[in-house]
Amino acid sequence: MENLNKWLLLILLLALGFVGKSQTQFMGWAATFQNYKVTDKFGVYFDAQWRSTAQVNQMNQLLLRPGVNFYLSPSFTATAGYAFIPQQRMSAGVTGYLSEHRVWEQVVFTHKVKAHHKPVATVAHRVRLEHRFIPTHQAAGNSLVKDGHRSAGRLRYFARSVVPLGGRRDKGAFAAVQNEIFFHTADGGSFDQNRAYVAAGYRMSSRFDLEMGYMNQYVAGAGSASASNHILQLATYIRL
Secondary structure, three states, rough: OOOHHHHHHHOOOHHHHHOOOEEEEEEEEEEEEEEOOOOOOOOEEEEEEEEEEEOOOEEEEEEEEEEEEEOOOOEEEEEEEEEEEEEEEEEEEEEEEEEEEEEEEEEEEEEEEEEEEEEEEEEEEEEEEEEEEEEEEEEEEEEEEEEEEEEEEEEEEEEEEEEEEEOOOOOOEEHHHHHHEEEEEEOOOEEEEEEEEEEEEEEEEEEEEEEEEEEEEEOOOOOHHHHHEEEEEEEEEOOO
């Protein structure tokens, strides 16, 4: 248990290191993360996320991200996929929704943390590379019009720990803590953002989790352009 406590403390300290002077908004996110195993070596991945603006009943972004899983071993999974992301954008006081497209690849490594030779938590590490095609736009009357796109790349590292609270790993309440850090692949790998998250959930079965938590999203910017968003997230996890 001592090793687990050190791991959780490391994630939280890393997250708190990014909190500073910045603009603040409150948002709501709803998400589903799904994995469907077709064979021992192959499967399908999908996640969908609805993200609000500061007005929680208004959509800022919808993310649809399908992929193909390749099970390299019980601990390693590689995935490649595509993402379609309509997002609210603004130009000259005019707002509208324009879509970003992404191609992405990732690898996930999972392992168990033990205390007294018994597993007490599961830890997942994920490295994801994104190739982004972001729309450029201008205002035309009362509409926002796409006039091209720009390409960008991003590298993300994610760590998540899930701790069962009732002693059972297949069913019951659990706590989760995670952190994800983002870097631009251009400009010498400059820092983009950090997402720190703590949650409580309930494992209905080995195939379904329901979870609610708080996320602090720190987005880097020049001076006061940095943002620290406070996010309430409701999520489901499906494993079939």
